[in-house]
Every structure is written in structure tokens, then in C-alpha cells.
Amino acid sequence: MNGNLKRRAGASIRTLLAAGVLMGSAQLVSAQDGFSFQLTAYKQAVAERVGEDDDVASFYRARGFEPIWTSASDEDRQRRAALFDALSMAGDHGLPAKRYDADALLARMASATNGRDRGLLEVELTDLFLSFAHDLQSGILDPGKIDDGIKRKAPRRDPAELLARLTTEDPVAVMRGLAPTTAEYTRLMRAKLQLEHRIAHGGWGQVVPAGSLRPGDSGNAVVALRNRLTAMGYLKSSLSGTYDSAMQMAVQSFQEDHGIEPDGVAGPTTMAQINTGPEERLKSIIVAMERERWLNLPEGRGKRHVLVNLVDYHAQIIDDDKLTFETRSVIGHQDRDRRTPEFSDVMERMVINPSWYVPRSIIVNEYLPLLRSNPGAVGHLQVVDSRGQVVGRGRSFAGYSARTFPFSMRQPPGPRNALGSVKFLFPNKYNIYLHDTPSQHLFSQTVRTFSHGCIRLDDPHDFAYALLAPQENDPEGYFQSILRTGQETNVPLKTQIPVHLIYSTAFTQAKGQMNYRPDVYGRDTLIWQALANAGVALRTGRS
The missing domain is CATH 2.40.440.10 (L,D-transpeptidase catalytic domain-like)
Known part of the structure; x- marks a missing residue:
């Protein structure tokens, strides 16, 4: 069975179980005998567990600690089913699926026998929902901790607002609305699933055993290039062993999608990109999806x-x-x-x-050393004092250091x-x-x-x-x-x-192939490492 179908089948079973697994304990609580004891134990457990989270505590206090997950009501069953169905797609979104351990939670739900168990499960389900919602809406990482050049904060939503929506809106719609709704995110997710399928069925085949190839060439390396471009979707299947016009056009299309001058020649830069493995491209897509979540601004x-x-x-x-x-x-x-x-x-x-008002770092690092030895250096720039007056170049600047230089510089x-x-x-x-x-x-x-x-x-x-x-x-x-x-x-x-x-470094076109660009600042490499450390894994195995 296809891996995706297996996951879907397992997810459907878990969703059905989640919807009904608490019926026994809910009926136990509803029984006349021991009702007050069970209800008190349930509320006490909820109050204890939410005490450290003001938003969640306020939400439950406002509703008298009534459950939103663990009763036998149709509404609670629908919310449970919607949550578990959403969790089953965590891997599709490039999230760390093991973080949301649905099977372990189902086992605890099935073993709940009293009010306290129900109260603990109620809060656990709420915590799980909020964790998953935050991860899917605005990313699993803190952007500012990855690289000091990423000046962003994850656009977290108000937990109380998320919980309130669950009680007033269709829970399936709420779950579906958590992920970014941009066309870019949707296309990235589709590309991710397609690439996972391709990898599971052999990837793009043999790498091309040549440093460069050009129109008119023939031989085994050209055959390997033909096969790889075909697997990538740039070239129709053929038996040609020559670098012909069709292959040249395919290489040009590939170059355009990878930010390379489209000359149709598979030179060293182009060949390096062609031989980049699909697993590396999959990492880039997953990183791009995380970045899209960072840009999922409420406004x-x-x-x-x-x-x-x-x-x-x-x-x-x-x-x-x-x-x-x-x-x-x-x-x-x-x-x-x-x-x-x-x-x-x-x-x-x-x-x-x-x-142009020259930044201080450029003044002291680049221009001040020149001015020390020659006051007339960089004559296209004005030296300006604190009153905005232009300073004459007839003076010496030799006595100033980067710390003591009192002037700014300006180009009119x-x-x-x-x-x-x-x-x-x-x-x-x-x-x-x-x-x-x-x-x-x-x-x-x-x-x-x-x-x-x-x-x-x-x-x-x-x-x-x-x-x-x-x-x-x-x-x-x-x-x-x-x-x-x-x-x-x-x-x-x-x-x-x-x-x-x-x-x-990975982005889509409305129509066409994925586009990839080099990670010139190394930031995406750091993001992938952080995602992997958080439990994100490549789904690349055969099923």
C-alpha cells in the first residue's frame, strides 16, 4: 500500500477512536451515583493543570470549567475528531509529527475511569491543540534565535481567542484555517508531497558523471543527464543519446528555475544544481514552509x-x-x-x-584610515560636524581613533x-x-x-x-x-x-516547476538544523 494511503488509513482509525473513546468515562460521570464526587474531581484537576497559564485558566473559569473535549456531547466528539484528523497531517506540513503523539494520547483516553482522569485529559487536549495551532500558524521555531540576521518574531495568536473559536465555529473549519492560506504555502505543500512520492520511488536517478556538458555532446553522461532531466519533469522521455535541441531547451528551463543564466549549456554551476539530490531540495521546501508560517501575520x-x-x-x-x-x-x-x-x-x-549619510561603521572602518594619512582623501564626501557645518580639509585627522572621531560624513x-x-x-x-x-x-x-x-x-x-x-x-x-x-x-x-x-531559497510559480536558489548567507542551513533538532524528519522511505 502507498505510504500516504497507509498514513491516511491509520489516521482515520485514530480519528474515529478519538471521537468515541471517552464515551465510557463520560457516561460514568453522568451516572447518578457519585456524580458530585466525579464532577468535583474533574473540575479540581482542570483548575490545577491550567493554573500556570493565565489565558487558558481565564477561558475555563469563564465557562465554569465545563469541558470542550471530554464530555459525551456531539460538540465535544466533533472537536476531538477534528483535532485528531488535523494531527494526522502534521507530517504533511513539515511539522515534527512525534511531538503530537496521537496514539499515546488515545491510550490514555481509553483508560480514563474517573473525573480526575477526565480533567487531566481535558487540559492535555487543550495544551495539545494550542501547541499544534501555534506550530502550524506561526512556526515551530523562534526566528530570532536561529540567526542574528533574521529580525522576525513568530506571529503567535491569542490562546483564548483560539479556544473561543473552537466553541463558536465549526471545529473542522477552525483546524483547516490554522495553516497559512497563501497560494505560496499551498503550492509548497503540494510540491513537498510530490517530491516525497518521487523520492520513495527512486528519486531522480543516477547523478550525471560529468563536470559539464554542451550541445552536440553524446555518450553515457548525456544519457544520464537526459534521464535526470526527464525524472525532474523538464524533458519528455526519449532514447536520444545526444545533447540535442530538446535537451538544450530543457537545460534552459532548468537554469531559469535555478537563477542561472539560461544559455542551455550544462556548465559546472548548472551541473552542480542538476546533481543536487531531491532530499536536499525537500529540506529547502520544508524550510520555506516554516518561513511562510513566520509571515502568516494576523493582519x-x-x-x-x-x-x-x-x-x-x-x-x-x-x-x-x-x-x-x-x-x-x-x-x-x-x-x-x-x-x-x-x-x-x-x-x-x-x-x-x-x-548619502555615510553609516558610522563605514566611516570608521573604511574612510577614517584614509583621512588619517591624507585629509583630502575621499573628496566626494563632506566631513560634517555636530552642527551640520562642513569641516574644511585643511586640518589633520591623524589624532582621531574610531572611538573619538567626532564627525559624520555626507555625499550631496x-x-x-x-x-x-x-x-x-x-x-x-x-x-x-x-x-x-x-x-x-x-x-x-x-x-x-x-x-x-x-x-x-x-x-x-x-x-x-x-x-x-x-x-x-x-x-x-x-x-x-x-x-x-x-x-x-x-x-x-x-x-x-x-x-x-x-x-x-525554495519558492513556487503559479504554473511551472519549483524554483531554488543558493543559500548565500547560510541561514536556511541553520533553520533546517534547528527543525531537525525539533523533530522534523524527511519522509523519504519506500512503502
């Missing part, structure tokens, strides 16, 4: 929002869940102190003809300005923003990790026009009229726009 991501996938090197504008604008981007260098952090904030304004607006002609501000304590750049040649690179942390845009003017369109009849004309003045000008956005800086 949503915004009807209109800016989305920057750092490792895809693109910035997008999303309107009503549809991509309406996209441009290439450059992100922070791999050096730890230059990496772009992940966080969400709100874009408030753009600055046309901006000045102009064609050589490091920020180009416009920057986009979503004020944050990390001093990260989006901006133009005079270094346009960098956008031709495949891996674009060149900045000190801020995000450079390839088409900043078009990006500005798109942002201004809702508030200006002629956004391009408005922008250009300010640009021509050469004066630094703040332009507020009448409707502020959420900005989400994300890091997804």
Missing part, C-alpha cells in the same frame, strides 16, 4: 505590498496577491557585518535627489551619489532601505551580493512611478519634475506600503 501582508526575496535578487510590488511590478536587486555582501537582514516594516516616503545629491537619484524609506533600526545606484553594471551578475546591506534597484524610476501611481495622475511627470531641480526632496506616500524582506 496579512497588505493589499498592496513590496516583497523582496533577497536570494532571488528581485524586488516586487504585489497588488491583491498579483505581481504588478518587478525589478532586479543587489543585496548585502556575504560578510557577516554586511548581510541584509530579514524583517517587515512600512514604507512611508521616497527621497528624490537624496544625500548628484550623478555620483552612492544612492543614485532616489531612495525609498521604511524607517527601521537596521538603517536598511531601497535605493538607486550608479553601479548599474552589477545587475548583470547572477549572484548580486555587493552592498553594505541596503537593497539597490535596477529600475528605481519605474519602481517610483508604480508607487506614486495611486496618488498622482502623471507619476512619471511628477517624479521627473522634482528630479530636474537637483534638490533633495521628500515625497510622502499617501498610503503607506508594507515592505517584507524575505529569504526563500
